[in-house]
Amino acid sequence: MNANFPRAIVHFDGDAFFASVEQMMNYKLRGKPVITGGERGAATSLSYEAKKRGIHRGMRMSEIRIRCPEAVIVTSDYRSYGIYAHRMYSIVRTYTEKIEEYSIDECFADITGLDEKMGMPYEEIVMKIKDELEDSLGITFGVGLAPNKTLAKIASKANKPAGFTVIPLEKIKDFLEPLSIHSVWGLGGASGQHLAKLGADTAYLFAQKPDIWLTEHHFGKAYRDVWLELNGHFIKKLTLESLGPTDSIMSTRTFTPPSVSRSYIFSQLSKNVERACEKARNHNQKARGISFFLKTQEFTYHAVSIELTVPTADPTQVMGFIDKRFDEVYAEGVLYRASGVTLRGLISNESHMLDLFGEIQELASKGRSFQVVDTVNKKYGRQTMFLGSSLQALTTKKLSKGVKSSPIQKKTMILPCLGTVY
C-alpha cells in the first residue's frame, strides 16, 4: 500500500464549465469572452477570456456590455451542460465504479488500489484520465489527488486552469499554511468567520488545534469532520450512485419584473408546483409534505409548511392545499420577486400505506390521468398540458418573448383549475 495515500481520492473540476461548453458547441465563440446567464441579467459562468477582462460572477450584464463591448452573452443551456457532465462521469467511470457525481461540473473518484491493478503510480493514472477528459470533451479540468475529499478539493483549485495538483500526506502542511480558512470546503460562511475570530484564520492553524479545543468551543460534527480531513484522515465518504430517489425536490423561480398581483404570484407558484410534481413522478416518488414560500423584493422569505395525510405527486392536489393557506404568506401591496415550492419527505410509489378512508384508491385513479399528462408532455414538449391555475404564468411568459400565437396552443388542454384565482 502507498504510505502517502491510504486512500487515493481524486477531484475533477471543469474549468469555466458552462462557458466552455458553449465554446465547444459553437466554434465561433472560441477565443472570445463568453458569459452565460443572459436570462437573469447577471453573469453565471465566464470564459477565461472574459475573466481576463476583469468581469466576474454576478456582474450585471449592463455593466459587462460597457466594460467589454465585444462580450458574447448567451442564455444558459442547462440541458447541454448536463450532457457534457454525463460524458465526464462516464469517462471517469471506465476507471472506477467508485465515483460521486457531485455537481454538474465536478466529480470525485476513489482510485484506491488502482495503482497496483494497473501497474502505474496514482499520479500517472490521474494524468491519463485528465488527458482523456480533455481530449474527448474539449474542456480543461482542474484536478486534485489527495487522501480525502477535502484535500482533493483544495488540490484541484490550487492551479487553475488545467492544473493537476497532488497532496500526499507528508506535504499537507505546505498546502494548508497559506490557505485562508474561508476557502476550505464547508467553512465558507459564518463558520469561517467564527474560526477566524478564534485565531484559526488559515486552514493550517485550524488543523493544528487540539481535539479538546473543538470540544471546548462546542464545534459539532461538521467542523470535526473537516478538521480530521485537514489532518489527513479519510472521513467523508463518496456518495455513489446518484441515480434513484432523492430526498426532496424544489422548484423556485424569480419573476422579472417583481409583482404585487396576487393572481400572478399564485399562478407562478402553480407553475413551480407542476414542475416539482412532474419531477417527483419521473422519480416515481410522492411527497409526504410540502412547503411553499414567497420572497419579497427585500429578500425576506415567508413560508408555510404542510403535512399531508396521504402522499401525493399530483399538482391539483398540492395546489388545493396551497390555495387554502396562500394568504398566510401573501400580503396586499407587497412587492414580491420570487416564489417556490419544496416537496419533502419523498417516498417511492411502491411503499404505499394503508389508510382508513380509502383515499389511496381515489388518488390512484387521478394518478392515471397524470400519466397521460406526462406522456403528452414528453412527446410535445414540457408544459404542453398544464393546470388552469398556471395559465397566467405561461401566457405572460410567451407574450414577454414576443410570441403572439404559438402553435403549442393547438395542442393545449387545460385541466380544471382548483385555485380560486385565475
Add this chain to the structure above:
DNA sequence: TCTGGGGTCCTAGGACCC
C-alpha cells in the same frame, strides 16, 4: 457582489412509547 435555481446534511426539539 445587492443576490439564479436546486440541493444536502446537521441539530434541536416535539410527539409518542414504554
Add this chain to the structure above:
DNA sequence: TCTGGGGTCCTAGGACCC
C-alpha cells in the same frame, strides 16, 4: 391518577454547497 427516565421517530430550520 401521578410520576420518572429513557428511547426512537420525525420535522423545521439553519448552514453550506455548486
